[in-house]
Amino acid sequence: MSYGKVEYDDNLDAFKCEICGKWFHSLSHHVHFIHGITINEYRKRFGLAKSTPLISYFERQKHREREIKKGTFRRLKSRPSFKKGDNTIQKYKRSAETLIYLKERFYKIAKNKKIDNKN
Ligand SMILES: [Zn+2]
Numbered sequence: 001m002s003y004g005k006v007e008y009d010d011n012l013d014a015f016k017c018e019i020c021g022k023w024f025h026s027l028s029h030h031v032h033f034i035h036g037i038t039i040n041e042y043r044k045r046f047g048l049a050k051s052t053p054l055i056s057y058f059e060r061q062k063h064r065e066r067e068i069k070k071g072t073f074r075r076l077k078s079r080p081s082f083k084k085g086d087n088t089i090q091k092y093k094r095s096a097e098t099l100i101y102l103k104e105r106f107y108k109i110a111k112n113k114k115i116d117n118k119n
Pocket of ligand 1: 017018020030031034035
């Protein structure tokens with residue numbers, strides 16, 4: 001292996017783990033559960049770019065089909081978007097829990113400001 005490059009086998013459609021030398025469809029799952037490190041730590045250790053794919057084509061296809069079945073793309077489209085100066089978003093109803101949280105947070109900030117002013 002050369003630093004900054006991951007070994008990929010076309011026939012296996014798998015990536016080589018540089019820690020144990022075995023081949024896997026998904027390196028992120030493998031390094032997390034077997035070696036106990038995150039995929040970001042693995043990337044750092046072997047100089048891999050964040051954009052380097054570490055999931056096989058087969059696995060990506062499986063993920064894609066599952067998300068299309070679940071309709072994730074529809075939920076992403078329906079999410080309200082925020083724009084600077086747009087106040088319409090405040091018209092959404094907030095739950096009682098959220099209102100209590102916001103009230104407590106407001107008083108905490110106000111209290112801290114008073115303490116700051118005394119100093
Ligand atoms: Zn390994």
